[in-house]
Amino acid sequence: MRPAAPPQNEHHADRTLFLASVLLIGAVFAIGVTAQSVIVLGIDAVSIGQREVAPGFDVGIRIAVNLVCVALLAFGSTWLHLFSRSLGSFFLFGTTTSCLAAAIRTLLQLTIGVYDDLSTALSDALITAPVCVVVLLIARALVMLNRKARTAEQAHQRAAIRAAEALTSLQQEELRVRREVADALHGTMQQRLVLLSTELESIATDIKGFAPETGVSEPTDSDTPASRIRRVRTELDSMREEDLRTLSAALYPEALDRGLIPATRALTARIPASIPVQLFTEGFPSPDNLDASSRLLLVRVAEEGVTNALRHGKAASISIDLTHDSESGNPTYGLSVRHRGVPPKKPINLSGLARLRRRLTDLGGDLQFASEDDGARLVAWIPEPR
Numbered sequence: 001m002r003p004a005a006p007p008q009n010e011h012h013a014d015r016t017l018f019l020a021s022v023l024l025i026g027a028v029f030a031i032g033v034t035a036q037s038v039i040v041l042g043i044d045a046v047s048i049g050q051r052e053v054a055p056g057f058d059v060g061i062r063i064a065v066n067l068v069c070v071a072l073l074a075f076g077s078t079w080l081h082l083f084s085r086s087l088g089s090f091f092l093f094g095t096t097t098s099c100l101a102a103a104i105r106t107l108l109q110l111t112i113g114v115y116d117d118l119s120t121a122l123s124d125a126l127i128t129a130p131v132c133v134v135v136l137l138i139a140r141a142l143v144m145l146n147r148k149a150r151t152a153e154q155a156h157q158r159a160a161i162r163a164a165e166a167l168t169s170l171q172q173e174e175l176r177v178r179r180e181v182a183d184a185l186h187g188t189m190q191q192r193l194v195l196l197s198t199e200l201e202s203i204a205t206d207i208k209g210f211a212p213e214t215g216v217s218e219p220t221d222s223d224t225p226a227s228r229i230r231r232v233r234t235e236l237d238s239m240r241e242e243d244l245r246t247l248s249a250a251l252y253p254e255a256l257d258r259g260l261i262p263a264t265r266a267l268t269a270r271i272p273a274s275i276p277v278q279l280f281t282e283g284f285p286s287p288d289n290l291d292a293s294s295r296l297l298l299v300r301v302a303e304e305g306v307t308n309a310l311r312h313g314k315a316a317s318i319s320i321d322l323t324h325d326s327e328s329g330n331p332t333y334g335l336s337v338r339h340r341g342v343p344p345k346k347p348i349n350l351s352g353l354a355r356l357r358r359r360l361t362d363l364g365g366d367l368q369f370a371s372e373d374d375g376a377r378l379v380a381w382i383p384e385p386r
Contacts, residue, residue, distance in 0.1 A: 010150065011084065014143050018083035019074055021139035026070030029131060034062040061112060069105035073097060073132050082136060083143045090140060091133075098132030197233045204229040253299050259287040260333070263299050264320060271306060271318065278319040285324055290333060294363065294382055298335045301356055301367065305337025305378040313376060315339040324384075331384035332365070340375045356380070 076097045077083075082090050106125040108114075115121040204226040255262035261281050268277045288295070302320060309315035316339075323334040357367040365382035 014083050014147065015078055017146055018139050018143050019078045021142045022074035022077060022135055023070060025135050025138055026073060027067060029135060030066030030070050031063060034059060034066060062114065065105060065108045068108060069101045072104055073101040077136055083140055094133055094136045098129045101132055102128040197236050200229050200233040256295055260290060260295050260298060260322060261286050264302055264322065267302055275315060276317040280321040283324055284322040289385055291385060297359055298380060301380040302335055302337055304353060304356060309339035313339050313341040315341040332381045333384055334381040336377055336379040338377045343371045344376050
């Protein structure tokens with residue numbers, strides 16, 4: 001059974017490789033046989049019209065005859081698509097083509113005068129035909145090896161595409177869950193806390209100034225039930241206004257859907273006012289064409305950089321720079337966080353940034369953290385989506 005035909009471009013590549021291989025290998029054999037005949041074996045020179053030609057012309061004629069045989073073999077076998085046939089069909093048509101090429105070579109040799117008698121020419125043809133088959137076998141083997149390598153590369157590419165699609169799917173699912181949880185915290189949870197706070201205030205008002213058992217008026221202080229309830233209410237309000245909002249923003253940063261610049265501005269707004277913060281966005285497109293997962297990843301890098309600057313770097317000031325390199329062959333989006341303060345201890349440990357770096361490298365980007373004389377700089381970049 002004939003193998004299934006490969007795609008047109010692959011078929012063309014196989015045909016070109018097969019033709020080039022037969023021509024090249026056959027030419028090497030042709031020149032080698034001529035050199036052996038003239039130099040090593042000392043066969044008589046070609047005679048044309050009972051006159052021996054000059055040695056140089058003799059070699060040229062022999063090479064020309066052999067190259068004609070090689071050309072017939074190469075183009076004939078390529079026209080018959082021997083490179084894409086089954087092994088049995090290859091031997092059938094390959095042997096036939098080789099015999100025809102050898103026969104034509106013999107006729108040319110007899111006509112030109114390379115051989116004087118038919119028996120010697122036929123003996124030479126019986127050697128030439130198997131050599132032609134060997135040349136075809138070598139060329140076919142090269143095509144098979146190239147096809148195997150191409151198949152392996154295609155399998156690798158398909159695996160890489162599947163991995164990229166799986167990663168994208170996971171990132172989209174992560175974003176969906178983050179958004180749902182953030183919305184639930186910001187909406188449902190906050191509403192329930194507001195209702196609980198209101199109910200606690202109502203209870204505190206009802207029992208204010210009365211003893212819990214006798215109902216007799218007593219001085220109010222920090223130990224009265226009303227005061228204790230109000231403290232609980234204050235804690236709930238604080239948790240709702242600060243902790244839940246912070247947790248919601250951590251899950252899905254504010255303004256993320258509007259672009260990296262608004263999301264980064266929302267991040268800088270949470271930094272204590274006592275620490276000067278600069279945000280540089282010159283040349284950065286707004287809105288950008290980053291997808292939500294890539295944008296979230298860069299915001300996470302900025303958050304990690306700010307956290308490290310405040311916690312470990314004792315930052316006196318922080319600057320965040322958003323960059324967009326559209327001039328190079330591979331456009332990128334970049335983000336750097338620079339702080340003035342205490343430089344990190346060497347050797348620098350990236351343990352806290354390792355997960356972010358892995359995710360960036362999965363997308364074709366990278367992350368670097370470097371110590372400077374008066375602080376440190378965290379730099380991350382990611383390829384621009386195509």
